[in-house]
Amino acid sequence: xAFALTPEREKQAVALLERYPEKRAALxxxxxxxxxxxxxxxxxxxxxxxxxxxxxxxxxxxxVTFYTMFFDHPVGxxxxxxxxxxxxxxxxxKAVQEHLEKRLGCKAGETSADGRFTLLKAExxxxxxxxxxxxxDDLYYENLTAEKLDRILDEVAASGxxxxxxxxxxxxxxxxxxx
Amino acid sequence: MGFSTPSPKILTSRYHLExxxxxxxxxxxxxxxxxxxxxxxxxxxxxxxxxxxxxxxxRGGAGFPAGVKWGFLNPRPGQQVYLVVxxxxxxxxxxxxxxxxxxxxxxxxEGILISCYAIxxxxxxxxxxxxxxxxxxxxEKAIEEARARGFVGPRPFGVDYPIDIVVxxxxxAYICGEETALLNSLEGRRGEPRIxxxxxxxxxxxxxxxxxxxxxxxxxxxxxxxxxxxxxxxLGLVPGDGGTRLYxxxxxxxxxxxxxxxxxxxLRELIYELGGGLLDANRQLKAVIPGGSxxxxxxxxxxxxxxxxxxxxxxxxxxxxxxxxMAVDLFRALGTMLGTCCATVIDDSVNMVxxxxxxxxxxxxxxCGQCTPCREGTGWLVDVLDQIAEGRGKPSDVDLLVExxxxxxxxxxxxxxxxxxxxxxGMVRQFEEEFRAAVAAGRPLDVRHDTTTRAAFQGGNx
Ligand SMILES: Cc1cc2nc3c(=O)[nH]c(=O)nc-3n(C[C@H](O)[C@H](O)[C@H](O)COP(=O)(O)O)c2cc1C
Ligand code: SF4
Ligand code: FES
Numbered sequence: 001x002a003f004a005l006t007p008e009r010e011k012q013a014v015a016l017l018e019r020y021p022e023k024r025a026a027l028x029x030x031x032x033x034x035x036x037x038x039x040x041x042x043x044x045x046x047x048x049x050x051x052x053x054x055x056x057x058x059x060x061x062x063x064v065t066f067y068t069m070f071f072d073h074p075v076g077x078x079x080x081x082x083x084x085x086x087x088x089x090x091x092x093x094k095a096v097q098e099h100l101e102k103r104l105g106c107k108a109g110e111t112s113a114d115g116r117f118t119l120l121k122a123e124x125x126x127x128x129x130x131x132x133x134x135x136x137d138d139l140y141y142e143n144l145t146a147e148k149l150d151r152i153l154d155e156v157a158a159s160g161x162x163x164x165x166x167x168x169x170x171x172x173x174x175x176x177x178x179x
Numbered sequence: 180m181g182f183s184t185p186s187p188k189i190l191t192s193r194y195h196l197e198x199x200x201x202x203x204x205x206x207x208x209x210x211x212x213x214x215x216x217x218x219x220x221x222x223x224x225x226x227x228x229x230x231x232x233x234x235x236x237x238r239g240g241a242g243f244p245a246g247v248k249w250g251f252l253n254p255r256p257g258q259q260v261y262l263v264v265x266x267x268x269x270x271x272x273x274x275x276x277x278x279x280x281x282x283x284x285x286x287x288x289e290g291i292l293i294s295c296y297a298i299x300x301x302x303x304x305x306x307x308x309x310x311x312x313x314x315x316x317x318x319e320k321a322i323e324e325a326r327a328r329g330f331v332g333p334r335p336f337g338v339d340y341p342i343d344i345v346v347x348x349x350x351x352a353y354i355c356g357e358e359t360a361l362l363n364s365l366e367g368r369r370g371e372p373r374i375x376x377x378x379x380x381x382x383x384x385x386x387x388x389x390x391x392x393x394x395x396x397x398x399x400x401x402x403x404x405x406x407x408x409x410x411x412x413x414l415g416l417v418p419g420d421g422g423t424r425l426y427x428x429x430x431x432x433x434x435x436x437x438x439x440x441x442x443x444x445x446l447r448e449l450i451y452e453l454g455g456g457l458l459d460a461n462r463q464l465k466a467v468i469p470g471g472s473x474x475x476x477x478x479x480x481x482x483x484x485x486x487x488x489x490x491x492x493x494x495x496x497x498x499x500x501x502x503x504x505m506a507v508d509l510f511r512a513l514g515t516m517l518g519t520c521c522a523t524v525i526d527d528s529v530n531m532v533x534x535x536x537x538x539x540x541x542x543x544x545x546x547c548g549q550c551t552p553c554r555e556g557t558g559w560l561v562d563v564l565d566q567i568a569e570g571r572g573k574p575s576d577v578d579l580l581v582e583x584x585x586x587x588x589x590x591x592x593x594x595x596x597x598x599x600x601x602x603x604x605g606m607v608r609q610f611e612e613e614f615r616a617a618v619a620a621g622r623p624l625d626v627r628h629d630t631t632t633r634a635a636f637q638g639g640n641x
């Protein structure tokens with residue numbers, strides 16, 4: 001079946017195109033909308049976006065593959081990024097990764113057998129003062145201890161998948177802001 | 180705690196307020212008062228003058244004077260000037276801009292309004308790294324609130340000077356912090372740096388004259404304009420660097436975080452007063468990366484050599500490298516760079532070959548690959564460091580590292596390659612004995628970086 005955005009997202013897409021002096025500039029935000037809906041950028045999405053912005057599929061693919069946050073293949077319901085750059089490393093990032101690998105039963109770069117979590121290594125996420133930390137889907141979890149990390153994972157596991165989570169994410173964001 | 184340096188709070192004056200990110204709270208504490216006072220009421224030139232007088236050095240890494248950069252604009256009739264705010268914040272060790280987005284986005288919006296008016300722009304793009312979704316949402320919400328009040332839109336504060344603000348999300352690529360790569364990414368392309376010239380002020384976003392400034396630089400504008408350039412410049416502790424700025428401190432310190440203090444704060448105060456000293460008091464301070472991973476490392480046990488009274492560092496002759504004030508020109512004279520002013524503190528539990536390897540892996544991952552010396556050089560550096568760390572290094576490998584780095588410098592489209600080579604050379608220069616020892620040992624280094632902190636993670640006593 002050909003790709004289509006939900007009516008709500010379609011409205012956002014139309015608004016996006018008006019924000020820039022050139023159509024092409026809407027490429028990254030449009031890819032974000034698609035990935036939030038579908039979980040990754042499929043071949044159908046590439047074709048759909050290319051047609052929408054009057055680009056070749058090669059140009060769209062070239063952009064998708066340039067950026068680490070766009071996935072060109074399916075990933076787990078939740079993506080966990082462990083920051084392994086220096087400041088985090090000094091505060092225990094390796095232990096965080098080891099803990100996650102044990103709990104999920106997969107290595108960094110892999111998806112857990114039940115398909116729920118993909119574990120990836122990240123480069124500095126601008127959270128060095130609250131290291132060690134992970135990003136799960138769209139949110140940061142900082143000043144981690146093994147116990148705190150387990151609690152967070154329980155919560156995330158009990159929630160719906162990433163692409164259903166925009167509302168929850170806003171809620172969590174604001175709750176975090178109060179803390 | 181008595182701090183030796185008094186720290187007026189300007190950028191962070193609203194950080195502590197409950198719901199500081201909402202418009203009513205921010206306005207009650209003064210947000211938008213300066214914009215209302217100057218837009219349409221003062222001349223754009225007079226605002227640009229104040230910024231020049233304020234000695235505001237760009238907060239994005241290079242420390243270029245913002246007033247001078249703004250002066251490079253000279254649009255031809257019919258051209259549209261753009262303001263682009265650089266919120267890519269990806270330099271390892273840097274985490275300051277994020278606090279503005281999350282805790283006081285209205286200060287940024289106000290800074291954008293004043294800056295647009297001052298440089299003749301009607302549209303601003305704020306480029307934010309994709310990972311900072313939370314900050315993006317906060318900023319988008321703030322812009323919505325400001326638009327609802329009419330501050331952003333066709334008639335800010337009732338003045339016929341339309342200003343529109345667009346938030347643009349990146350998607351994970353350090354190189355997009357480089358200003359021309361950022362412009363390509365904004366235009367929907369791969370984030371590959373462009374050959375300069377033309378500079379953005381002549382041909383930037385959508386081929387129009389564009390000012391690219393760091394997010395903190397722009398958020399500093401309301402405070403600067405409010406107090407006036409001279410008063411702002413006088414806040415700096417050394418000549419040539421005005422105002423207060425956000426300092427970050429992370430790694431092996433007791434109180435990591437972001438702190439506002441005057442420009443020119445000595446690194447020692449950042450570590451021992453604001454940062455609370457070392458995390459593990461039984462350890463020694465070994466090294467400090469002063470302003471993001473691209474800035475060459477400093478050693479507290481190295482003394483400044485500047486006996487010549489003409490030397491810019493003469494006043495610190497014989498003192499520790501970490502006693503030099505954190506100012507753009509002084510740090511350059513010291514052989515390093517101020518960078519983003521976010522320091523990474525390293526204690527003696529750590530091996531510097533491993534630290535170097537960690538950072539060089541970052542650069543290998545992030546090189547955009549357009550230039551051969553950078554694409555190949557970053558890979559070779561990691562290969563050689565792997566050999567050394569795994570106990571298979573040769574004595575000549577230390578010199579090989581230096582040779583590779585030297586060949587990367589000055590030969591590329593953008594400053595990324597220099598930003599890789601300089602810290603590598605700094606590591607080898609400052610800790611050569613440790614590189615030589617690793618080679619001589621001939622066995623895997625087998626050290627972890629987290630000796631000081633792993634127990635805290637496991638034990639959960641944080
Ligand atoms: C590889 C590289 C990465 C950069 N990353 C950033 C960044 O994340 N944020 C930033 O503000 N400037 C970054 N810069 C500097 C920008 O190119 C530009 O100088 C800066 O945004 C100008 O703002 P300022 O004058 O206000 O400091 C980077 C430069 C290079 C060469
Ligand atoms: S120096 Fe490196 S990052 Fe910069 S353009 Fe060349 S290859 Fe890309
Ligand atoms: S090093 Fe992990 S967030 Fe900066």
